[in-house]
Amino acid sequence: MKAANFVLAACLIAGACMSAPAAQAQEASAQQTPAQQAPARTLKLDGRALALGGSLAAPHLWQQYKQRFVSSTGRVIDTANGLISHSEGQGYGMLLAVAANDRAAFERIWAWTRANLMVRDDQLIAWRWEPGQRPAVSDMNNASDGDILIAWALAEAAELWADVAHRASGRRIAVEIGRKLALFKSPHGALLLPGVSGFSTDDRPDGPILNLSYYVFPAFARLGAVAPEIDWAGLSQSGLDHIKRARFGESGLPTDWISLRDGAPRPADGFAPQFSYNAIRIPLYLAWAGLGDWEHYSAFHAWAVGKRALATVDVKTGRDVDRLQDRGYASIGVLLACAIDRTPAGPEFRALREVEHYYPATLHLIALAAANLRYQSCVKG
Amino acid sequence: MQKSSASRLKILLLLSASVCVLTSAAALAQSGEGFLLEAPAAPRAVSRPAVAPAAAPVAAPGARPARSVNAITPVEGDGRGPDETALRYYAGLNQKARVNAEIARLKRLHPHWRAPEDLYEPVAASGEDEQALWDLFGADRIDELKVAIAERERAEPGWKPSAELLKKIESKALRLRILALWKQGRLDDVLAIVRAEGAGDLADIELRWTIAEVNARMKKTSEAVALYKDILQTASAPKDRTATIHKAMDNLRITDVEPLIAQARIDGSGRSEFEPIAVDITRARISAFLHDERAEPIPGAEFRRFEDYARGVKDSNQSGLVAWHHYKTKAFREALEWFKLALERGGDAMIAHGLAHSLRELGMNLEAEEVAFAWREPLINNAILFIDVLERDLTKPVPPFIEPERLHRYGQVTMDMASGEGAQALGWYAYNSCQYEAAYEWFQRAVAWYPKEATVYGLALSSRKAKRKDFYDIVNRYDGLFPKVLETVFPDGYQRPPSPCDLIASGAVSRRAANAGAAPQPQAAWVRPVNTPASSPAAARHPGWNAQASAQGLVQGANSQQDYGWGLQPLAPGEDKMPKFTRNEFPAAVDPENPLRYLASGKLMGRPSTLAAIPAPVGAFAPEPWRAPQQLVARRVPGVGAMPYERWGFALLPGGNGLQTPDAPHSANKAPAGTLWAAEQATGSGANQVGAAGALADPSQAAAQLLGMGRVPPPSAMRVGGQGYFRAAEAEIDDGDESVLPRTLMRPTFAGVDVDPAPTGSIEPEQPLVLENPDFEPGYSRPFLNGGAGEDHSALEPSIGDELARKAAQIFRSHRRLEQDHAAPRAISGLEDGENTSSILSPQSPAQPASTPSISILGQ
Structure with a gap:
């Protein structure tokens, strides 16, 4: 399922998307019809910067997760995607290990990550690793979200276990993110490039390109611990601003990939104009950080809460594209209902289904950790 | 309340x-x-x-x-x-x-x-x-x-x-x-x-201030400025007027407040009504300058007045601001003096960070290293700076004299921080000093922690020199990814002079010296060890190896290289052959996963950590699900250039994204427009600074933040070590039987500043090299992961740092006599004679171990 995501990213990174026929260019959803909005609500979220350590509080789930997705050498396996690994997965694994207070697992995952993915000549992380390929690293480009997740996990680990080695590593990565991937003086507000190569104004006719799901809001609240000189709050603020502006079509949902070339956001060229596997994480991160007001959540709330099954959405036509059957995806809706409506989560929120793949299972555990961290009343019992 | x-x-x-x-x-x-x-x-x-x-x-x-x-x-x-x-x-x-x-x-x-x-x-x-x-x-x-x-x-x-x-x-x-x-x-x-x-009619000044602040917070800057301006136009009480400026400075950037300050009423004597808050205004301007919100430094007279103020108050933050302003205007000598003053007034680790940077900028690397080391614990920036400052010297082709104590603690901090940067620096230092076993051990750690091309290249070279069995594993594992690693087995068509180490090994040095009628003059001070993760005197395990003679020979060997010419010599047509490999050599199937794993020392900056050791893993991990055979033909990777065997017509498989031809190496990427990195590339700034990639954001910005000067704009990070990693690799290219890059391409550059690794004159034997061979404890060099699920590796870690220290200390003692020539006490050159250096260089924190060395005791 997530394969589509990676194919898109690979296409984009390689610049191949740029030669896509003009017919594929999606100009349609540039008509940013405001979504049918539910009446404005006042949200009372807790946006404090909270330590992640121990927040998963579900040892059995973490155990299941490790047993299914983390190899004994520390490789986090994307089971639905050719058994590859990527910086995002390693970052999630490290974060979940901190949230589960499982230092042994953390060390394994981080050690694998640096030994296999830190092959660039800077402090960023090559994003994709494929077993059975020669070489296993299949792209030297980075993915900003993976870098941010890993730097954040290191910062959390440094604090939880008082580990100077992790503090130093987290700082080196975080500073490099601020230096190579952030555009702090952009006329559009602080921007986070999705990768070093392939997304900037010079790289693409519709650049700079934005992926709002790479704005890991809960990380921004905590990375100041290792790199205080970087304006993480500015990134958070601009991310929130962009979420308010990037509302396409009737659904009012953002697409995974967004062009800011013209100032106003529009779906990026060469990509399906879809609210898809990337962007579904936006509300997850918002709620994890306790950030945002109703305007930020309303479209996601309408998309996720109270739905039997979620689906990716073509923002141009408003039609569902892929059904998101796995319960892990539904956990996003559970978390939103919990954060916004104070709706208690059902017992299934505390169980991991055997059939689920890496991505929905990961989102599920993140939603659970987020709920435990900020919305405990919903997950009691 | x-x-x-x-x-x-x-x-x-x-x-x-x-x-x-x-x-x-x-x-x-x-x-x-x-x-x-x-x-x-x-x-x-x-x-x-x-x-x-x-x-x-x-x-x-x-x-x-x-x-x-x-x-x-x-x-x-x-x-x-x-x-x-x-x-x-x-x-x-x-x-x-x-x-x-x-x-x-x-x-x-x-x-x-x-x-x-x-x-x-x-x-x-x-x-x-x-x-x-x-x-x-x-x-x-x-x-x-x-x-x-x-x-x-x-x-x-x-x-x-x-x-x-x-x-x-x-x-x-x-x-x-x-x-x-x-x-x-x-x-x-x-x-x-x-x-x-x-x-409303009750729009008193408080309400108007509030409304202005709301506008400022809602990013309606021009509205906020207009509101403050309106208040200034109607308010008459001096206190209200100055408070308005204060509030505007609290809520807006100083650049937006300047038009308000310009509205000051001037009295008959030409004195501004805002004179009483002039210091606050200047402070805000300095902060803006440090944050890059203001382009120009503070004008002389105004700045001198702030200096007078800062000198007169006890608050170290004020002298710190003056110091960082000097630093940012590249007045490093003045910055040094002010940082010292701020430290004397109780300045914190960030002030020490500024002191270390100023010393570094003034060429006092040794002193910079001392300060960074002494303050490594309170602020991780200092620990990183410590690694990065010495890394530069360690990776020089013929490294300068580095005292054993310095090497020892460098190794210690490297292990404490699990620093790939530090490990590769020590690897190159050992390699360039002909100590291949030590180099191999350090490079193993470097490749576990930071396996970039130059580091893996170092591991491959050391593996071969040390006759380890994993040489071809390394070459095969990084086939398609790291051309330089492949260059260890595929000649590029050129020949180069043999390396000093090779000349020593071949006996050429002593022959040449004998021919010249001048026997080598062993200089005891040359002989010094490189502490390895654990080490013992070389001669103990390599009978007949004369460390002193080797060290002497290394330098003479470097001199002897001149006879081979520095220029690139094309191989004769008959000699430029495609190498032949056995089936087990290349291409051979190899597990694509890098198996090297090492934990940090588990120490908290050299001290035992109070925290529990890493526990044994609980529960099982997933079995590796990949079962298919490994590939023998590499495929193209975006961001990777041509493989050296391509000149013989061998091709790679298309990349996963369809890439058919060699890509531009990612290291040559143009910085994305709008990033700080792009600004550095445009101005040539940043890369000539010390420090590994990502390690150093502009310290003045971090300083402004830590001095409580408010919102932090982006860092204009300094890039130092990024390109630096190749320095070492290039330096060791002199490996005589290796064909690597043309020497003209070997010149390391630091943002346009050439560092000449290949002097054309003779190399004075002023900085001798003697390294120790490793003597690894069982288990020490063992990867902490052996792959078994549920394996308890908690015991593998324990006393690496202790062992390191103990072994190194033995070696140091054995060489103490030899070091006396270099034992002259040193003081920070920026300090006055007789000044107590340790009081300035050491943090006041009680947590700091009393034994923290200061520069004044080095070599004694």
């Missing part, structure tokens, strides 16, 4: 019934909700408005207290003059004594104010007998007041409240609504109300 305000208020009310005090009460009522409940208990000795409807200071949610506005101070009125409500009220009641008292009070607060002449003229509206209503008004009990008015209108048909009261009620209700929204953080709603209804 509320409680204390309320009780304070009670006391005030008991002590005095003066209007002045009661005005304070109104002020406090705004900030302390408890007050309204308690206030009625106060004696109400006078029958008049309990509280004059004056403005109340507004506490912004989470806002810092205004620097010059005391929340308890009676508020003097708005910017258009004092509030005359109470005065007119008393006049309306013809209470002349109170009128006179109020006039006196207002004059005291507003010296330029004149009492209105129409005080005793009849008021248009009724207004009589509204005492009770004014009481409610004064207590901000607007809802009750409205009820009271309605009741009275019902009870006394025809009665109407005075127009003044009605108007005031309306204004005050608006004011209270605005302030309530402000307190709730509903800034959008504040702006909406102000837009729709204005700020």
Whole structure:
């Protein structure tokens, strides 16, 4: 399922998307019809910067997760995607290990990550690793979200276990993110490039390109611990601003990939104009950080809460594209209902289904950790 | 806070019934909700408005207290003059004594104010007998007041409240609504109300400040500036005017505040009315300069005045600001002096960081290293700087003299931090000193922690020199990814002079020396060890190896290289052959996963960690699901250039994204437009600084943040070591039987600054090299992961640092005699003679071990 995501990213990174026929260019959803909005609500979220350590509080789930997705050498396996690994997965694994207070697992995952993915000549992380390929690293480009997740996990680990080695590593990565991937003086507000190569104004006719799901809001609240000189709050603020502006079509949902070339956001060229596997994480991160007001959540709330099954959405036509059957995806809706409506989560929120793949299972555990961290009343019992 | 305000208020009310005090009460009522409940208990000795409807200071949610506005101070009125409500009220009641008292009070607060002449003229509206209503008004009990008015209108048909009261009620209700929204953080709603209804007649200066701040916070900068400007145009009291500037500086960038400062009134002597807050203004300008919000440094005279101020106060932050300003203007000598002053005044680890950077900029790397080391624990930036400063020397082709103690602690910090940067530096140092076993061990750690191309290249070379079995594993594993690693087996068609180490090994050096009739003069001081993860004297395990002679030979060998010519020599056509491999060599199947894993020492900067060791893993991990055979043909990777075997016509498989031809190496990527990296590339800045990639954001920005100077703009990070990693690799290219890059391409550059690795003159044997061979403890060099699920590796780690220290200390002792030539005590060159260096260089933190070496004791 997530394969589509990676194919898109690979296409984009390689610049191949740029030669896509003009017919594929999606100009349609540039008509940013405001979504049918539910009446404005006042949200009372807790946006404090909270330590992640121990927040998963579900040892059995973490155990299941490790047993299914983390190899004994520390490789986090994307089971639905050719058994590859990527910086995002390693970052999630490290974060979940901190949230589960499982230092042994953390060390394994981080050690694998640096030994296999830190092959660039800077402090960023090559994003994709494929077993059975020669070489296993299949792209030297980075993915900003993976870098941010890993730097954040290191910062959390440094604090939880008082580990100077992790503090130093987290700082080196975080500073490099601020230096190579952030555009702090952009006329559009602080921007986070999705990768070093392939997304900037010079790289693409519709650049700079934005992926709002790479704005890991809960990380921004905590990375100041290792790199205080970087304006993480500015990134958070601009991310929130962009979420308010990037509302396409009737659904009012953002697409995974967004062009800011013209100032106003529009779906990026060469990509399906879809609210898809990337962007579904936006509300997850918002709620994890306790950030945002109703305007930020309303479209996601309408998309996720109270739905039997979620689906990716073509923002141009408003039609569902892929059904998101796995319960892990539904956990996003559970978390939103919990954060916004104070709706208690059902017992299934505390169980991991055997059939689920890496991505929905990961989102599920993140939603659970987020709920435990900020919305405990919903997950009691 | 509320409680204390309320009780304070009670006391005030008991002590005095003066209007002045009661005005304070109104002020406090705004900030302390408890007050309204308690206030009625106060004696109400006078029958008049309990509280004059004056403005109340507004506490912004989470806002810092205004620097010059005391929340308890009676508020003097708005910017258009004092509030005359109470005065007119008393006049309306013809209470002349109170009128006179109020006039006196207002004059005291507003010296330029004149009492209105129409005080005793009849008021248009009724207004009589509204005492009770004014009481409610004064207590901000607007809802009750409205009820009271309605009741009275019902009870006394025809009665109407005075127009003044009605108007005031309306204004005050608006004011209270605005302030309530402000307190709730509903800034959008504040702006909406102000837009729709204005700020009312009660727009006293506090409310106007608040509205300006809301605009500033909502990024309506020009509106905020206009509002502050408007206040300045109407406010007359000096205190209000300076407070306006202060508030503007709190809420806006100083660049936006400058037009307001320019509105200063100048007196006859040319003195600005903002002179009393000149220091604050300069401080804000310095902060903006450090944050890159202001391009130009502070002008000389203004800056000197701030220097005088900073010199006169004890606050180390002020001298720190001066120091960072000097640093950013590249006045490093001045920066050094000010950092020292700030440290003497109790400056923190960030000040020490600035001191270390200044020393580094002044070429005092040794001293910079000392400071960074001493302050490594309180601030991770210093630990990183420590690694990065010495890394530069360690990776030089012929490394300079580095005292054993320095190497020892460098290794220690490298292990504590699990620093790939430090490990590769020590690897190159060992390799370039012909100590391949030590190099191999350090490179194994470097490749576990930071396997970039130059590091893996170092591991491959050391593996082969040390005759390890994993050489071809490394070459195969990184086939398709790291061309330089493949260059260890595929010649590039050129020959180069043999390396000094090879000349030594071949005996060429001693032959040449003998031919020249000059026997090598062993210089004892050359002989020094490289501490490896664990080491013992070389001769112990390599009988016949003469460390001193080798060291001497290394330098002479380097000199001898000249005879081979530095230029690139194409191989003769017959010699440039495709190498032949056995089936097990290349290409061979290999597990694509890098198996190297090492944990950090587990020490907290050299001290035993108080925290529990890493526990054994709980539960099982996933079995590796990949089962297919490994590939023998590499495929293309985006961001990777051509493989060296391609010149013989061998091709790679298309990349996963369809890439058919070699890509531009990612290391040659153009920086994305708009990033700090792009700015560095454009100006050539950054890369000539010391430090590994990502390690150093512009320290002055971090400093500004840590000095409490507010919001942090992006760092203009300095890039140092990124390209530096290739220095070492290039340096060791002199490996005689290796064919690698043309020497013309080997010159390492640091943002345009050439560092010449290949001197054309003779190399003076001033910096000898002697390294130790490793003697690894079983288990020490073992990867911490052996792959078994549930394996307990907690015991593998334990005493690496201790072992390191112990072994290194033995070696150091054995070589102590040899080091005496280099044992002259050194002091920080920037310090005066006789100055106590350790007091400046060591953190004051009690946590710092007493044994922290300072430079003055080195070599003793």
